[in-house]
Every structure is written in structure tokens, then in C-alpha cells.
Amino acid sequence: MLKRALAIITLLIIGYWLAQGLTGVPFGQDRMLVGQYYLNNVIKQTGSVNAVTAIVVNYRGFDTLGEVTVLFIASTGVGALLWRRKKKRTARTEGSVVLTTGARLLVPFILLFGVYIFIHGHLTPGGGFPGGATIATAFLLLYMAFTQYEIPHGAFEKTEGVAGMSYVLVGLIGLALGGYFLYDWIWQQWHWGINDVGRLFSGGFIPIIYTLIAIKVGTELSGIIDNMLKEEVRE
């Protein structure tokens, strides 16, 4: 009891001092010099209308490569922890009529929406990570509706590896042409799509890299779902 009272008093004191400190910081005012620089120069420097995407892929492309690597390590860890010699789906009951009919109807549209999100990443809000996650939810729906369904493992694993390596390859081409890793060679050297800013075929290498990221994220998350859902079969 005394311990709990002491904990509450300590929390109140810490919270009071945090609140005191944070009242001095103006909230919601425009004090971001770097952000203003990005907003002024984003179209000229990257050709992308969506500033968020331009920062994530172009200005901070190396961070995004690290994020993709983190997701890859997480997926590998799940695969290694749940590895069994023989795994099978052990669902006993079929999905209900509502679920199976809804899955048949909705899966193509969910896939289409995911593809839309990542292809238009440099124009509208979205990008590779939401698009890939949306594609993975389509496979999740298939897994829940049909008891026998399995993703094509070999094709998915190869696609994932090729997409990850292509990301590094795009960066290395930039290193060879422009002098630093993830240099936007399509926009800054070839000036490709310079009259089409705001249309689909613009934005330098942002659509290419976001397509690769979405393929990688979608296949990885589908693999995680597959690993979690299957159970070991003893012979």
C-alpha cells in the first residue's frame, strides 16, 4: 500500500514537472525551418507533388532502406522461431457463406486498391508501406475464408529477395552516376518527366522504389501470416 502510494506521488511529481516544462514550448506554431525548406524546394528537387513521400524516399532514402531491413529481420525472426519440419493448415471448419462470398468479391478490389496506393505514392497520400500492408490484408482474407488456401511460397520468397536487391541496385546505380548512394538519377540526370509534374509518370525514382518496397512489404507480411497460422504436423 505504501509502495503504491509512493509510486503515485512520484508519478504526479514527474508529470507536474513535465507539464511545467512543456508549457514553455509553443505548440502548433511554424518553427520548422527544415520543413519550410522542403516545402519550397520539393517539386524542383525531386519532381514529387507529395512532400511526405519525397522526404521518405528521396531525402531520407537511406533511412527507408533501414526500415525495410528491419521488417525483413522481423519476418526472418518469425520464420526462424516458428520453423517446423512439416507444417500444415489444421483448420477444421470452412469459413461461413458470408466470409467466402465476401472474400471472392472483395479480394480483387483490395489488391487493386493496394496497387493504386503504392503506384500513386508520389501524387496522393500513401506509398509503399500502406500499399504493401493492404495487399497483405487481401491474403489474410483468403487465408481466413478458405481452409485449403496457401500462398505460393517459392514465388513469394524469390520476389521478396529480388525486390530487396533491386532497391539496393537502384541506389548503387545512383552511386555510379551521381556520386552518392540513392542519388535520384532519373530526375536529376535524365530529367525524365520534367514536363509531367503532378502526373503519373514523374517523380524520378520514387514510383520505382515504392513499387519495390510495396512488393517486399506485401510478400513479407503475407509470409508472417502464413507462418503464424500453420501448425506442426506429427507423423
Added chain:
Amino acid sequence: MNCISCISYIIVGLMIISAILAVEWKDLLAAAVGMAAVSLFASFLFFMLQAPDVAMTEAAIGAALSGAVFIFAIKRTQRYETEDEEKPGWWVRW
């Protein structure tokens, strides 16, 4: 009072309620659904704060995928932590 801000206050209140329910519920399946509800309300809130890309990611990852992973984990283990929690809770007995 501006109505947009009162909607966001309601959403924050619902988030807090579902977070407390997710901690308090003894049925782990219901707790997982409560956690997914927190993510869903958070994605509404992100949308209202003009971050639609974050809202999309939150809805896909937080509400759909992580909820599904939790439900798969519960399916492979147990739905209740102890035996005497298996009887229906107060919201059923009511």
C-alpha cells in the same frame, strides 16, 4: 464550440475506454478486439489531424494485421488464463 474538435474529443474518449477494456477483459479474444479498436479509433484521429497516409497504415497494420496475429496466437494457446475465468462475465450475466 467547434464541432470537429468535439468529434475528436469523442474519439479520444472512445480510445481510452477501449484501451481500459482491453486491459481489464479476462477473455483474451475480446481483449485483442479491444486493442484493434484502439488502433481503429487512432486511425480516425490521424485522418482528422490531416495525416491520411499514417491513417491508412494504422488501419491496415494496427487494426487488421496485428489483431489477426494476436488472434492466431490465442488460437494456438488458450483463450482464458485460468480455469475459473471461463464462466461468462458480468456483461453476459447482467
